[in-house]
Amino acid sequence: MKETSGRPGGGRSAAPEGRSAPASPTLPAPPAPGALTAKVRTLAPSMTRSMQRVAVAVADDPAGCAALTVTGLAERTGTSEATVVRTARLLGYPGYRDLRLALAGLAAQQHSGRAPALTTDITVDDPIADVVAKLAHDERRTLADTAAGLDTAQLDAAVTALAAARRTDVYGIGASGLVAQDLTQKLLRIGLLAHAPGDPHLAVTNAVQLRPGDVALAVTHSGSTADVIEPLRVAFERGATTIAVTGRPDSPVTQYADHLLTTATCRESELRPAAMSSRTSQLLVVDCLFVGVAQRTYATAAPALAASYEALAHRRDPRGARPR
Amino acid sequence: MKETSGRPGGGRSAAPEGRSAPASPTLPAPPAPGALTAKVRTLAPSMTRSMQRVAVAVADDPAGCAALTVTGLAERTGTSEATVVRTARLLGYPGYRDLRLALAGLAAQQHSGRAPALTTDITVDDPIADVVAKLAHDERRTLADTAAGLDTAQLDAAVTALAAARRTDVYGIGASGLVAQDLTQKLLRIGLLAHAPGDPHLAVTNAVQLRPGDVALAVTHSGSTADVIEPLRVAFERGATTIAVTGRPDSPVTQYADHLLTTATCRESELRPAAMSSRTSQLLVVDCLFVGVAQRTYATAAPALAASYEALAHRRDPRGARPR
């Protein structure tokens, strides 16, 4: 039989080859995915003893049963293959195979529905799987919050300034320093002149060189990092266009910022330093800036991106993926 | 009867002398339920044309494909049964039957949780607000995929190694270099000895100093970056425990990795270099490692974290945040 075409009755309706069978023309009842448990409860009373055993086993442990073959399930329930198939039929499936598929679906649903305390904070004895889930969850939320809270007008202005800048300085220390470097790398890639001094003193020294038309961008979560504020202040006073990426729109750094981009943050805790989620939102902002600038300077950015890709190719193992 | 014919893993070409092949990172990976889409994206590049067709079909329409037999799917994708089975294997399942089960599960999950469609690619003339929305959406998805696809056993092993390491070297170049630095910063914060050499030559020089009990971790999206593979190889041969964080689980770098952590990636395009989403997933992995290590070494990590927080305080503007 053609697998999916089979209908309970032996009536061989000759579902012609190919597997069209679009929802089996409203005939019997399309098998249910999550309604399976209910169906078992409903039909159980009218079942024979053996069939009940099968039905119960299936409802109790969908995941486990989905992993079994007819034979396996028959064995586990102390019945025969025929009984298992009969039960599947009674539950509304063309055969065991389809019941099994539904079982897998049910298991997946149950599994995904079981969101174990994603909202709790990470604790010392969380199993690693929970850590992964919680971190991912929080970072996703941070991203959503940041995107929602970004002022597109400010962003647009910042992009305009960056795209037109003669040169750009990006300041950041510690974790934010990496974000600064990230932006710098990206801008360089599309042929813009950018620099992220790592040393606070160098940063100030650099800032002194800026002039109107240049851009200085500061990345700082707290907005109060002296080592970052200082060069931005200098740049500001020199007449450069200044941009601040910070999580605290009321912090000192904003005093010297022409354009302010606010990042959202997630709760922090002992095991999850603020640096973690702030970095995520900072990077999103930086990515937006980059894409925006790339759009504005598309004519030069596109070839530059392509070129830098090419240039790196030879640094890769010629074979790409390993033979086997 | 045996259903899952546990064929011994595909002959992992033995790594060069010096050390036996990495123990096939703690057995293959147990098939994943919702991580399937992610896995397809990750593995697709390294697939042959026919296999890609199958993989894409499966990822595009899980529900539809779950209803098909091997033969049916082969027909639909214009390939052969053999190819379908091969693809299933590549995706981490023992055979097609299991892939099909996973497909059914995925379909059920998707059905229960509808997702809107922000699926278009970023174009040159997207308004900035759309850029923000699309970037955020994609990064969120990348995070979910990465979390779903992370092998917690591998992660756990990596954490154990890191927590016990005498010293840790982290290798990475370009965008991945920033991720390497991020991890290094974090480890240093909790009192572990970590180092992220920026210069490839220095990296190799460092690697030579490693010995059993030390850890070397490589971050590379492509898995084929020679400048990163080389130091990892050296570390591997020196007997250090090696960890690879890569988006290509079949790439050369895995030859020298005791533990393999796979990152998911999002579609890339002209305006969105691969570096962008790979960085996001790499950081998630790195965060997980960090939190895991912090848990293991809580006794020393907690005070260290507190201390580093204190030490930085004076670098902040004395006034702290401005009154709201």
Added chain:
DNA sequence: GTCACCCTTGAAAGATATTTTCGTTTCGGT
């Protein structure tokens, strides 16, 4: 430019799993 080699691929043979058939067993009623 040509050749050899290896990867890719599908056809068909070989295993397994599922479904059906059919005879035996069980149970209730008279």
Added chain:
DNA sequence: ACCGAAACGAAAATATCTTTCAAGGGTGAC
């Protein structure tokens, strides 16, 4: 106790999945 009918399972019949094998196609070496 006997009859009839439903329940049940063993095994045959069929479908599906897996593996093997040889031909096709592309690539690098020379």
